[in-house]
Amino acid sequence: MSGNGFDIDRRRFLSAAAAAAGVTLAPGVTLYGIGQAQARGLDEPASGKVRWGMLIDVNLCTADCNACVSACAEENGLTGHGRPATDAQWIRKVSVRDPKNGVEKSVPVMCQHCAEPPCVDVCPTGASFKRADGIVLVDKHICIGCRYCMMACPYKARSFVHETLSDQKPHAPRGKGTVESCTFCVHRVDAGAAPACVEACGDSGNGAMTFGDLNDPNSEISQRVAAYATRQIRADLGVDPGVRYQNL
Amino acid sequence: MRVLVFILAMMFLPTPAAAQEAGGVPAPSITKGKGDKCVADTDYMRRYHMKELTHQRDKTMQQGVRTKKFSLKECVACHATTDDDGQPVSINAPGEFCASCHEYAAVKVDCFQCHATKPEEGKQARRLTLFPMTAAAEPETGQ
Numbered sequence: 001m002s003g004n005g006f007d008i009d010r011r012r013f014l015s016a017a018a019a020a021a022g023v024t025l026a027p028g029v030t031l032y033g034i035g036q037a038q039a040r041g042l043d044e045p046a047s048g049k050v051r052w053g054m055l056i057d058v059n060l061c062t063a064d065c066n067a068c069v070s071a072c073a074e075e076n077g078l079t080g081h082g083r084p085a086t087d088a089q090w091i092r093k094v095s096v097r098d099p100k101n102g103v104e105k106s107v108p109v110m111c112q113h114c115a116e117p118p119c120v121d122v123c124p125t126g127a128s129f130k131r132a133d134g135i136v137l138v139d140k141h142i143c144i145g146c147r148y149c150m151m152a153c154p155y156k157a158r159s160f161v162h163e164t165l166s167d168q169k170p171h172a173p174r175g176k177g178t179v180e181s182c183t184f185c186v187h188r189v190d191a192g193a194a195p196a197c198v199e200a201c202g203d204s205g206n207g208a209m210t211f212g213d214l215n216d217p218n219s220e221i222s223q224r225v226a227a228y229a230t231r232q233i234r235a236d237l238g239v240d241p242g243v244r245y246q247n248l
Numbered sequence: 249m250r251v252l253v254f255i256l257a258m259m260f261l262p263t264p265a266a267a268q269e270a271g272g273v274p275a276p277s278i279t280k281g282k283g284d285k286c287v288a289d290t291d292y293m294r295r296y297h298m299k300e301l302t303h304q305r306d307k308t309m310q311q312g313v314r315t316k317k318f319s320l321k322e323c324v325a326c327h328a329t330t331d332d333d334g335q336p337v338s339i340n341a342p343g344e345f346c347a348s349c350h351e352y353a354a355v356k357v358d359c360f361q362c363h364a365t366k367p368e369e370g371k372q373a374r375r376l377t378l379f380p381m382t383a384a385a386e387p388e389t390g391q
Contacts, residue, residue: 045311131312139309140362168364170321175362190312 040190050133051115052184053214053242054198055221055230056108060208063106068209069093071200072110075185077169088159088174090182091197096248107248108197108209111136111157111182112233112241119149119158128179134214134242135186140178149179154234155241157181184211214242276348281326287317301359320359325367338365 040047072078072091080087091110097103117136119128127143130136138149138158150158158181161174168174171187185195193199194211201209212221224230230244286293288300297318304318316322327345329337340347340360350357 040312042314042316045307045313129310131310133312137309141305141309165362167366168362170324170364170366170368173362173364178362186312187314190314 040192046131046133046135046190048132049215051214051242052113052134052189053212053221053244054113054184054195055210055224055244055246057208057210057246058105058107059247060206061106061108062206063093063095063104065106065205066093067200067203067205068108068197071196072182075169075188075196076172076183077167077174079165081163086160086162088161088180090157090159090180105248107245109155109157109233110197110243111153111184112155112239112243113182113184115240115242116238118152118154118239122148122152124148131186135184135189136181137183137186138179138181140173140175140180143178145177145179147179153181154237154239276352277343278348279327279329279345281345283326287322320363321368324364328365328367336366340365 069091076090078088078090091108094107094109096105096107113130113134113136115130115134117128117130120130120136123129124146125142125144127139127141128136128149129139145160147160150156150160158179160179161176164176165174172183174180185193185197188195198209198211201207210221210224212219214222214225216222217226224246225244228246230246231248232241232244233248235241288296300318301320301323304315305320307313307315308319324339328339329344331337337344338360339345340357342348342351346357346360349355
């Protein structure tokens with residue numbers, strides 16, 4: 001490693017990073033992130049120093065497991081009408097297949113919480129917005145239901161509520177005529193907990209999901225992103241998603 | 249004018265009995281909250297609760313500030329009643345806390361098109377695992 005840190009070539013950097021992380025990421029060792037990733041005070045606004053993100057190890061995710069999807073529905077009170085085309089869908093399992101070798105993988109896809117979200121760019125009322133800590137949300141108080149954001153989203157992450165709802169969850173208000181999508185379980189994150197899908201994946205799934213602060217070099221997710229090759233879906237679009245995939 | 253009438257009416261109706269003392273003016277009967285007193289003076293809340301709720305709404309939505317003082321969720325948690333079976337009653341059901349006054353004053357609220365009308369179920373039982381909680385997802389832990 002000569003000169004300044006920018007001179008090191010990619011391979012040497014990666015192997016050095018992997019070696020450094022190997023100690024802490026040894027199998028069976030639980031690595032806890034520290035730093036920014038702690039519960040804020042109730043009166044403290046979301047910090048711009050934090051960038052919440054998620055890392056999904058696609059090799060661990062199996063096609064027959066639906067824990068994240070059902071946990072999301074349970075947490076946010078997403079009830080369907082048996083109409084898959086229009087029922088709300090905040091997270092879904094997508095099967096991808098490499099036509100060259102037939103390898104199939106099951107990938108959970110939700111709002112990717114882009115750093116440059118196209119849904120925010122196109123929203124005519126400012127209802128679609130990105131919070132300081134990188135979570136992309138819909139302010140349903142000012143959403144007029146035009147669904148322009150749904151058109152703009154490259155990940156097909158948003159849903160429109162077509163019908164009158166009742167018995168919503170107190171922490172997840174939802175209503176007819178507005179667009180909605182994955183909130184990274186913002187109510188849980190604000191309370192210092194991980195999103196419901198991540199918790200469910202760890203508890204009853206395959207432990208494929210990691211949630212944390214991408215800006216905090218000590219967080220588990222940052223160390224994994226530094227140690228392993230990860231990718232964003234359609235990174236070529238330049239929207240810089242906060243959700244990353246490993247082994248995809 | 250309607251607002252003035254409403255405020256005047258409200259001044260005289262802590263209880264239905266008081267309304268009758270005030271000359272038999274038909275008045276809403278308001279259920280009492282669970283706590284000793286509201287987060288602010290009754291007079292202030294009668295006049296300004298909507299402004300405080302809107303202010304809180306924007307701070308919570310856009311900045312993630314979740315103070316409880318003027319949180320709609322806390323209003324519902326305190327003011328919701330339970331029926332004979334111990335089940336919570338929607339706060340916007342006829343005669344319940346929000347509905348009783350708003351119907352009387354002919355003010356339509358649309359909070360509850362989206363927001364929950366009943367307190368959170370099993371609030372005590374609902375425990376969040378504090379972050380960082382995710383155990384390192386090593387292949388060995390896979391099923």
